[in-house]
Amino acid sequence: MDTKDATCVAIPSKDRLLWLTEWARQRGATHPAFDFNTDDALSGPFVRIVLGIDPDRTPESRAAALLGFSSHLKRHLEEVPSRAQFAADLRRVLPRGLAIEEMHAYVHVYYALHEHRAETASLRHGSHTGFELTFKGEPVATAQTMGIASTVLDEAYGLLVSMSRSDFDAMSRFTRLRAAELLLTYFLHGTGRVQSWTIEDRRQLLMSEGCRIWRLLNPQDFFRLESGATQAVPLRDAALLAVVDRLASEDKVPRTAVPSGNAGHDDLGRSEPTQRKRGDSPFPMHVVIPGDIPPARDADDSAKINRYRPLQGPLAVELLPDLTSLSAIQQRLEDEFPWARGAVGEVLGELRLKRRCGALRCRLTPVLIAGGPGVGKTRFARRLAEELNLGFRAINVGGMHDSNALLGTSRGWSTGQPSPLLDLLLQSQSASGLVLLDEVEKAANNTVNSPPIASALLGLLEPESNRNWYDLFLQTECDLSMMSFILTCNSLQSLSKPLLSRCRLVYFDQPKREHIEAVVPHALSDLAREWGLPQDVFLGYELMVRALPVGSMRELKAVLTYQLKSELIAGQSKWLQ
Incomplete structure (x- = not known):
């Protein structure tokens, strides 16, 4: 994760150096390294400090300069006297609201000043499979804070918690990798902004909000150039697992599984890392197809079946955000749908109540949104899925002539396919997802070659039946109990009482x-x-x-x-x- 020194650095003008010297003094910097009137400011690594604090440069260029300086310090630490004062002054002159790249760069300058290194425990198949902070080759004790660097880690975590799904989507892959490193380091050595943050408290927060942020960052992707060459080595989920195991083992607390709704499956593994089974994850896990899939005679059907076999293994269940994040999500959605504040509050209020009571799995009680055409019902469902990091699929029930679009199409036909609900889970590689069933009041009542659409809908919305939901193509029962469903309608008149009784009803008013x-x-x-x-x-x-x-x-x-x-x-x- 180091950045090598650049071979050529643009030197600011003398007037600019004078201005930066005065600017640093006004912010309380007294270390001689921030006196840019000297000849030393224009030679060696110290010009990188000039570039690293210049407020007129972009956060990315400031971060690159600071990373270059940290690389130099690893070889020439003796060039910086009074290292603690230098670290404090550097934070004073940097902007208050640092970007992720700048936080990462500052922390690495701090590491270099104090002979720390962010290490990967091992490398397998080109991926980082462990993570820890070391001092002269030895691991730094868990929960040992690092002064100003720990406060920067706190800032980084606060920024990540406040970000929306679209903010994460806009991140470059390099930024995601740096954010993931900061996230892991925060749970090991951050302060939590409390007087006493126990190891068990760290582990609990990592298992909930930390895992949610990790999933949004998705740092395990390989980063490749157009030529196909690997551009950076990713952090795999095993790095997260290593931190979870370390927090659990050092706290000497037995590991307990987060309920997954799948009896007999240990979500988190054992207390000792050596006892962890292959495929275990810190996320709650769930098996969508717990039984066997009968073989097919047709080669094309067999190929389709093989594509869905990953659903027979454990898949991660999306976690509920913490209460602070849920409140922020509610505020963002209310700002986007000001004419439907009541409906937004109803939907998010249920999630906040579940989270307050200790629920971890992100799953909605079926919601029926009633409102006229064009009031934003479909867009709200999509935005909610984005904010909760759920895979999303919209299905127009009003245009259906039979229920096969929900239940799957039987084998033997050229159009035979499993249900699009299973395709959503396969695409997102998660047992969680949000499905929009649009215009349910327009569903056909008289179907000939399939079960009634109304009965198919009731089977999805009833908790007891969606655990044993039958797919016509795969010819096996599927457990869809981790999925969430939002239904929409323009009118309630033609909807049956059984359907209404299974949903939480909210209204979208006409926007003014x-x-x-x-x-x-x-x-x-x-x-x-x-x-x-x-x-x-x-x-x-x-x-x-x-x-x-x-x-x-x-x-x-x-x-x-x-x-x-x-x-x-x-x-x-x-x-x-």
């Missing part, structure tokens, strides 16, 4: 004009996503489209699409200029 204006930036962000563009590509355009003559979110999206296409094709967009 002031609501439409407030959500234009979100509608533009959705358009950018659909067009495969950066999320902020239309930033600023909302200032030019106020008071649009629309009465729903659907109309808003259509009008924005028309205006953008017209202006961009004609080349007359003042916004672009």
